[in-house]
Amino acid sequence: MSTMLEADTLLAVDVGSINTRASLFDVVDGRYRLVATGKSTSTAGPPLFDVSEGVRNALDQVRSITGRKLVDESETLIIPATRDGSGVDVFVATTSAGPKVRTVLVGLMPGVSVESAHRLAASTYLDVVQEIGLMDRRREEEQIDVILAARPDLILIVGGTDGGAGASVVGMIDVTSLAANLLPEGQKPRVVYAGNRTLAASVVERFGDRTPVSLTPNLRPAIDQEDLEPARRVLSEVIADARASRISGFDELSHWSGGHLLPTAEAFGRVVRYLSRVYDRRKGVLGVDLGASQTTIAAAFDGDLRLSVYSDLGLGDALPGLLRHCEIDKVARWLPFEMAEGDIHDYLSNKALHPSTLPIEPVELHLEYALARQVLRAAIGLARLSWPEVRGTRGAESMPPLEPILASGAALARCPKPGYTVMVLLDALQPAGVSTLVLDPYSLMPAMGAAAGVLPMASVQVLESGSFVSLATVVSPVGHGRFGRPVLRLRLEREDGGETVEGEVRFGQMVVVPLGQGQHARLTLRPERGFDVGFGGPGRAGVLRVTGGAVGLVVDGRGRPMRLPVETVRRVELIQKWMWDLGAQL
Amino acid sequence: MATQYLYNVTHVVPLTTIRRERKLPVPGGVSVRIGQRVQASDILAEAQVTPRHYFLDIARGLGLPDREAVRHIRVNRGDRVEGGEVVAGPVGLSRRTVRAPADGRIAAISGSRVLLEVEGDPYGLRAGFPGVVTATDGTQVVTIETTGALIQGVWGNGRQEFGMMRLVGDGPDDLLQTDKLDINLRGAVLIAGMCDHPAPLHQATELSVRGVILGSLTSDLQTVAQRLPYPVIVTEGFGRLPINPMAYGLLTSNIGREAALDARPGGPHEADRPEVIIPLPSARELEVPDEVVPLTRGIRVRVLRAPHMGAVGVIQAIDEQAVPFPSGIIARAATVDLEGFGQVTVPLANLEALQ
Numbered sequence: 059m060s061t062m063l064e065a066d067t068l069l070a071v072d073v074g075s076i077n078t079r080a081s082l083f084d085v086v087d088g089r090y091r092l093v094a095t096g097k098s099t100s101t102a103g104p105p106l107f108d109v110s111e112g113v114r115n116a117l118d119q120v121r122s123i124t125g126r127k128l129v130d131e132s133e134t135l136i137i138p139a140t141r142d143g144s145g146v147d148v149f150v151a152t153t154s155a156g157p158k159v160r161t162v163l164v165g166l167m168p169g170v171s172v173e174s175a176h177r178l179a180a181s182t183y184l185d186v187v188q189e190i191g192l193m194d195r196r197r198e199e200e201q202i203d204v205i206l207a208a209r210p211d212l213i214l215i216v217g218g219t220d221g222g223a224g225a226s227v228v229g230m231i232d233v234t235s236l237a238a239n240l241l242p243e244g245q246k247p248r249v250v251y252a253g254n255r256t257l258a259a260s261v262v263e264r265f266g267d268r269t270p271v272s273l274t275p276n277l278r279p280a281i282d283q284e285d286l287e288p289a290r291r292v293l294s295e296v297i298a299d300a301r302a303s304r305i306s307g308f309d310e311l312s313h314w315s316g317g318h319l320l321p322t323a324e325a326f327g328r329v330v331r332y333l334s335r336v337y338d339r340r341k342g343v344l345g346v347d348l349g350a351s352q353t354t355i356a357a358a359f360d361g362d363l364r365l366s367v368y369s370d371l372g373l374g375d376a377l378p379g380l381l382r383h384c385e386i387d388k389v390a391r392w393l394p395f396e397m398a399e400g401d402i403h404d405y406l407s408n409k410a411l412h413p414s415t416l417p418i419e420p421v422e423l424h425l426e427y428a429l430a431r432q433v434l435r436a437a438i439g440l441a442r443l444s445w446p447e448v449r450g451t452r453g454a455e456s457m458p459p460l461e462p463i464l465a466s467g468a469a470l471a472r473c474p475k476p477g478y479t480v481m482v483l484l485d486a487l488q489p490a491g492v493s494t495l496v497l498d499p500y501s502l503m504p505a506m507g508a509a510a511g512v513l514p515m516a517s518v519q520v521l522e523s524g525s526f527v528s529l530a531t532v533v534s535p536v537g538h539g540r541f542g543r544p545v546l547r548l549r550l551e552r553e554d555g556g557e558t559v560e561g562e563v564r565f566g567q568m569v570v571v572p573l574g575q576g577q578h579a580r581l582t583l584r585p586e587r588g589f590d591v592g593f594g595g596p597g598r599a600g601v602l603r604v605t606g607g608a609v610g611l612v613v614d615g616r617g618r619p620m621r622l623p624v625e626t627v628r629r630v631e632l633i634q635k636w637m638w639d640l641g642a643q644l
Numbered sequence: 645m646a647t648q649y650l651y652n653v654t655h656v657v658p659l660t661t662i663r664r665e666r667k668l669p670v671p672g673g674v675s676v677r678i679g680q681r682v683q684a685s686d687i688l689a690e691a692q693v694t695p696r697h698y699f700l701d702i703a704r705g706l707g708l709p710d711r712e713a714v715r716h717i718r719v720n721r722g723d724r725v726e727g728g729e730v731v732a733g734p735v736g737l738s739r740r741t742v743r744a745p746a747d748g749r750i751a752a753i754s755g756s757r758v759l760l761e762v763e764g765d766p767y768g769l770r771a772g773f774p775g776v777v778t779a780t781d782g783t784q785v786v787t788i789e790t791t792g793a794l795i796q797g798v799w800g801n802g803r804q805e806f807g808m809m810r811l812v813g814d815g816p817d818d819l820l821q822t823d824k825l826d827i828n829l830r831g832a833v834l835i836a837g838m839c840d841h842p843a844p845l846h847q848a849t850e851l852s853v854r855g856v857i858l859g860s861l862t863s864d865l866q867t868v869a870q871r872l873p874y875p876v877i878v879t880e881g882f883g884r885l886p887i888n889p890m891a892y893g894l895l896t897s898n899i900g901r902e903a904a905l906d907a908r909p910g911g912p913h914e915a916d917r918p919e920v921i922i923p924l925p926s927a928r929e930l931e932v933p934d935e936v937v938p939l940t941r942g943i944r945v946r947v948l949r950a951p952h953m954g955a956v957g958v959i960q961a962i963d964e965q966a967v968p969f970p971s972g973i974i975a976r977a978a979t980v981d982l983e984g985f986g987q988v989t990v991p992l993a994n995l996e997a998l999q
Contacts, residue, residue, distance in 0.1 A: 075913075099651060104915045105935035106651065115648075157913065199697040199759070207694055209669075236752055236759065242671055375912045403863035404883035411798050411881055412652075412948045413912050415994045416973050419950055423971035474972025644972050 067139050068516050069120075069128065069146040070505030071113055071311065072322055073153040075351040076100055076374060076414045077468055078112035080120050081505050082128075082146070083516055090519040094123040095500045099414065102155035102305050109155065109307035135314045150508035151311040154322035154349060156301040158185035158369055162210040162247070164234050166192045166217030166226055171253065171278045175216040177444060178252075178277060178286045181365035182321050183297055183352075184212065190234070192217070192226055198233050205237035210247045211300045212293075213238060215261070218254030220279045227253055228260065235264045248296045252277045252289040272296065294321055318511065323347070325507030327356040327365040329517065330464065332510060334358035341459040342448055345503065346434060346487070348467035350374025350413045353433055355441035357460075359448055366441040371433045373426070373469045374413025377406045380429070383436040391622055392428035392485060394633045395421070402428075416472075420644045423474070427482050430469055434486035450491075452536045452590050455619040457490045459592055464526075466498040476608035477570075477641035480530050490536045490618050491592030492583075492602065495529040502526070528575055528607040536618040537589035537596060541566040545589050545615045549582040550604075566632070567615040568639040573606030580604075581611065609640065648939040652996035654946060655796045655919075656890045661930040662921055663778070663789045668769050669693055671783040678780060682771040684806035684904050688786040693767040698745060702732040703756040705742035713756040723750045731758055772804050773904035773921045791930055793898060793922040795879065795891050797857075799866075800907030800918030803875035807833040807854025809903050809922075811896055816859055817886035820844045825851060833857065833903050835895045838884050842868045849873060855905040857895060857920060859887035859954070875907035877918045885954045888946060889983060890998060898922045937997035945980060945995045952990070956998060957982035963989070 068083040068090070080096040096119025101112040110133075117128050127144040130136055136145025161184045165172035172191055179186050188208040190201050205213070213234055218227045238247060249271040251261045262271045274292040278284055298319045302308040312319040330345040337343060339360045347354040352369040353376075370379025380389075386399040389406075405425055409415070417423040448458035465483055473479040476497075483495050502525055506517040535545050543565045550559040550571055563569050573579055584599040585591050593600030604611060616636075623629040637643050672691025676682060703713035717732045719725060725744040733741035744760060751761040775790035810832040812824050820836040825847045833855040839845065840862045848856060855875040860883055869876045879887050887895070903922045910917040937943055939962060947955045957980040966974045967989060975991040982988050 101651060103913045104651075105653070107915065111649075197699075199699050202697045202759070203694070206697075232754070236754060240751055240761075245670070400862060400864065401883070404881075407863040407866070407882040408949075408953075411910075411912070412994075412996075414652075415949045416969075416975050416991045417949070417971050418969035418973055418975075418991060418994070420971050422950055423973065472973060474974075644970075 067146040068148045068150070068509055068513055069135075070502075070508060071116065071149075071151045072501060072504045073102060073109050073112065073151070073155045073311070074100055074322070074349060074468075075102065075155045078109065078116045079501055080113070080116035081500060081502060082120050082124060082126070083520060089523070090513075090516040091523055092500065092502065092520060092525040094120045096120040096123070100155055107305050109153070109305060110310060113307065113311065137314065148509070148512055149314045150318065150320070150505065150512065151315045152320045152322040152325045152504040152508050153301065153308070153311070154183065154352065156305050158183045159211045159297050159300045160208065161186050161212045161214055162188045162190065162205050162208050164190045164213060164215040164217070164230050166230070166253075168193060170281065171216040171218070174278045174284050174286065175214060175252075178289055178293070179214070180367060180444075181286065181327070182290060182293055182323055182367060183369070184214070184293070185369065190230065192230070201233050202237040202240070205234065206240060209241070209245060212296055213247050213249045215249065215251045216253045216277055218257065218276075219281055220255045220276050222254055224254055224257045224260075227257055231261055231264050235266070235269065238265060238269045248272065248299065250274060250289065250292055250296060255279070290324060294324060297321055318508070320504075320508045322504045323354045323356075323365060323367045325504040326354055326466070327358075327363050328507035328510050329503050329521070330356040331358040331361055331363040332517070333462070333464075333521070334363075335361050338461055340450065341461040342445075343462065343464070344460045344487070345464040345466065346438070347503065348373055348430060348434060348465075348469055350468070351376050353437040355437050357441065357445055359446055362446060364441065364444050364446070366437070366444065368437045368440065371437045373409070373430055373433060373467075375410050377410045377429065377433075380406070380433055380436060384432060388435075389428050389432045391629065392431045392633070393424055394630060394637060395424070396626055396630060397425070423644065426469065427473070427478065431482055431486040438487055450592060452490060456536050457488060457618075459491050460489055460493050462494040462496045463487060463489060464496045464498060464503065466501055466503050468501070470497065471499045471501065474644065475642055476527070476529050478637070480532070480609050480612060481637060481640050481642045483529075484532060484534070484612075484614050485620070488618055488620050489532060489534050491590070492531065492533050492604070494531050494605065495607070497527040497529050499527055500525060528605060530607040530609040530612045531573070531604040532612045532614055533583060533591055534614045534618055535585055535589040535591050538617045538621070539565040539588065544586050546583055546585040546591065546613070548584070548613065550611060551580045553578040553580070563613045563615045565615055565617060567613075568636045569613040569615065570609060570640060571611040571613070573604070573610045575606055575608060577606040578603060579606070579611070612640070649936045650939050650943070650945075650992075650995065650997045651936055652948070653935060653937055653999055654996055655794050655933045655999050656888070656894060657794045657933055657999060658894055659791065659924055659926055659930060660794055661789060661791055661932050662773070662775075662794050663787060663932055664772070666769050666771065666786050666788065668767065668784045672766070674780050674782050674784075674786055676777045676780070676786060678777050680777045681775070682777060682788060683774050684771055686771045687768040688771055688777070688788070689769040689784070690766040691769075691784075692763050695761045695763055697751060698760045698762060700731055700742055700744075700758040700760055701756070702742050702758060706733050706735050706740050708735065710756040717753065717756075717758060719750045719753075719758065721750055721753055724748070725750065725760070731760075770804060772906050773806070774923050790921070790923050791926040792924040793894055794933070795894055795920040797877040797879045797918040797920070798881055798910060799861075799878040800909055801869045801872060801876040802909055803873070803907050804905065805833070805854040805875050806902060806904045807831060809833045809835055809895065809899055809901060811899050812836045815886070816889070816892040820856070820858065822847045827851070829853060833905060835899070837886050839865060840884065845869065845872060845876070855907070857887075857905070860885035875905040877905055877907045877920060880954045888954055888956050888998070890944075890956055895920070933999055937999060939992070944998045945978075946998045947980070947982065947990055947994055948996055949994045952982055952985055952988060955982045955985060957985075957988070960987060962992075
């Protein structure tokens with residue numbers, strides 16, 4: 059059998075709620091390259107509730123493109139690869155499909171361990187349906203009733219610092235274990251203990267044989283210290299088990315991947331964290347994954363990953379959840395035409411009924427991406443609450459310096475024009491200063507994150523290959539002014555000796571300077587007083603090396619935070635103009 | 645290339661075998677036997693879904709230290725007790741006891757504390773439609789079967805009922821309006837076209853209707869519909885969409901017959917969809933309708949999105965390559981002969997099989 063070091067063929071499968079993707083990577087000229095991808099309808103939901111069919115169809119597409127036989131006659135993955143070129147050496151799998159894991163959170167102190175536990179839950183596919191804590195005013199028997207009524211898949215217990223007082227934690231565990239043992243066989247939850255390490259043995263004893271407990275290092279070992287990673291790894295297994303109990307086929311994927319079926323969000327976050335250590339450490343790295351059932355926001359600052367999964371924010375069945383975060387007029391404001399709010403509401407409700415459907419009329423496409431903007435806007439607004447303070451952030455409403463910004467998800471990938479994708483990302487994320495927008499058109503981020511554990515070089519090399527599309531380098535001055543007032547002057551000198559571009563950008567303008575993918579240039583920016591592009595304060599000029607993209611260099615002169623005109627006719631006119639300027643017109 | 649399937653299938657079938665599994669949320673007791681004929685409103689099984697628990701502090705009740713109090717507990721885990729029955733004691737000269745505050749079961753004994761489980765109102769699992777019990781596990785699951793017409797919808801308000809079907813309005817695209825609802829419709833299941841105002845829905849409540857079947861409902865009426873006492877089933881979606889011709893034809897051809905409405909909300913991740921079952925006798929064995937349909941020429945489909953949302957047709961050809969659409973989206977597609985529109989190219993993702 060090949061060892062990991064000898065391995066040269068990697069197959070990655072990601073099972074989403076709508077699509078199942080298979081991606082085959084091989085070594086070409088000494089570097090890992092994406093060879094083929096296959097995409098199929100996911101079959102995790104009704105009527106099959108079995109992911110195998112979708113996986114087989116995706117693998118079949120890869121086989122038909124490459125001619126490489128991947129599964130044998132019994133439809134089992136051939137691993138390791140054979141001498142005749144069949145099979146693969148390494149297989150990794152990720153999934154975001156299936157229902158969230160119903161979780162009862164048991165914690166000590168609100169604002170301390172409980173807050174850490176909420177961050178942990180929000181970073182993966184947990185749905186906290188009940189919470190029991192030290193400050194709980196309900197009687198113990200009421201707490202038992204609450205746990206029983208919740209019928210949890212998981213009880214997550216946190217609290218206490220390592221070596222700290224344990225009486226309060228033990229009291230809560232007594233109640234929780236009693237409730238867990240009252241649940242009927244077949245409905246017993248998994249228990250994960252991530253609290254005071256010195257109480258671990260006592261916790262296992264209290265739950266007894268009937269309710270197994272998974273122990274993980276304390277997520278809050280000291281009052282000022284938080285470490286979510288070990289607990290996240292254990293939760294990955296719990297989530298995989300919970301899904302396997304409801305949906306067939308996950309066991310097989312888990313077996314093929316050597317027991318490492320990872321949550322998609324976790325794998326996505328791994329890549330973002332890795333990149334934050336590779337790129338300019340003074341800036342953060344942002345990854346957004348806009349899915350049908352959830353939106354994942356991963357931000358990492360010099361290795362410090364902040365991962366958030368929002369299952370009520372997505373572009374498919376999760377769409378009605380958007381209305382819990384905003385009114386419909388917040389969606390309407392992104393449209394390049396007027397539309398009745400009732401019609402937007404009807405569209406949103408119908409899309410939730412049929413999440414895999416596609417917009418084939420221009421009006422529907424604009425509406426779909428207006429929703430995408432607002433979903434991302436709501437998700438990023440929530441995610442930012444958990445980000446650390448970053449030097450260079452200009453005001454509470456402004457984004458911290460980010461380089462690059464990676465965008466993933468089927469809706470963004472199928473956007474008909476790169477200019478349109480740039481427009482959606484600029485409106486939704488409103489980056490500040492200078493950033494590069496990168497699109498993951500084949501949804502490879504989860505595959506790269508999952509492979510990082512077994513084939514680190516594959517992840518690095520594919521990320522550096524042409525499988526990711528650099529959309530644009532964007533300059534977003536922070537500040538405000540009257541429409542038409544100068545914002546900055548720029549000078550772009552191409553390294554290949556091409557024509558030098560000089561010009562002025564005025565407030566309210568969206569300016570595109572052609573600079574192709576792979577082209578580099580020296581960019582001089584001289585912002586006006588009151589506008590900050592990240593050179594140390596408003597009005598400060600600077601020079602930097604920039605790389606081109608599918609759209610080029612984009613200067614977003616709409617100010618930060620962006621304020622759209624309230625008057626509808628004026629707003630619609632401007633949006634149409636900006637789309638035209640970006641080459642986003644349909 | 646492996647056979648491709650359409651996983652989105654809506655059943656609109658004039659006569660078929662309908663087999664449905666009914667399941668208690670927790671194990672309980674099944675009160676029917678295999679082969680038994682049941683009516684729509686019959687209770688098939690019952691369970692204690694939300695029992696309440698009470699800690700009885702024996703040490704405190706008996707006025708004894710914990711360790712000593714344990715010796716006076718007279719019940720064991722699992723015992724049934726009646727309200728007033730002695731759980732611990734008597735002790736001392738005053739013969740102090742701790743009694744059960746209500747009928748229940750001893751759920752646990754933890755040190756000197758006894759956890760009493762008091763049963764609440766049981767949850768009853770209804771048949772939902774008249775049929776025959778064909779299987780049960782004896783504790784949680786009952787399968788019932790009938791023959792009849794089946795019309796599946798896309799959204800429901802979560803209620804169930806059974807009643808005689810009556811037609812309201814002049815066609816599948818007619819608006820449900822208050823002036824069309826009169827006393828003659830009392831207690832009926834109404835078949836209407838579309839609804840864009842809450843007034844007729846409230847008036848239907850006044851008439852004690854047993855249900856409303858609509859092609860569509862405007863989105864703002866979802867919350868109104870969820871509060872109604874009768875089931876509302878939407879067959880097409882939200883907005884102003886008429887009931888599809890197949891479903892409308894089937895529903896109207898059965899006017900005067902009784903129908904069971906199961907208006908469960910449905911959704912893309914739910915196994916069960918909102919549906920109308922019209923029990924009909926059959927002299928022959930009928931197959932259960934297919935859950936997935938091979939994607940081939942000749943299958944009947946419905947379009948799920950604009951510009952022909954709700955239109956029904958037959959697949960004429962399946963394109964080998966992805967094709968561009970006016971929005972710029974490129975997708976695999978089929979040529980469909982749509983009733984009233986002719987040959988139209990539609991992305992496969994926007995089609996569902998109508999069977």
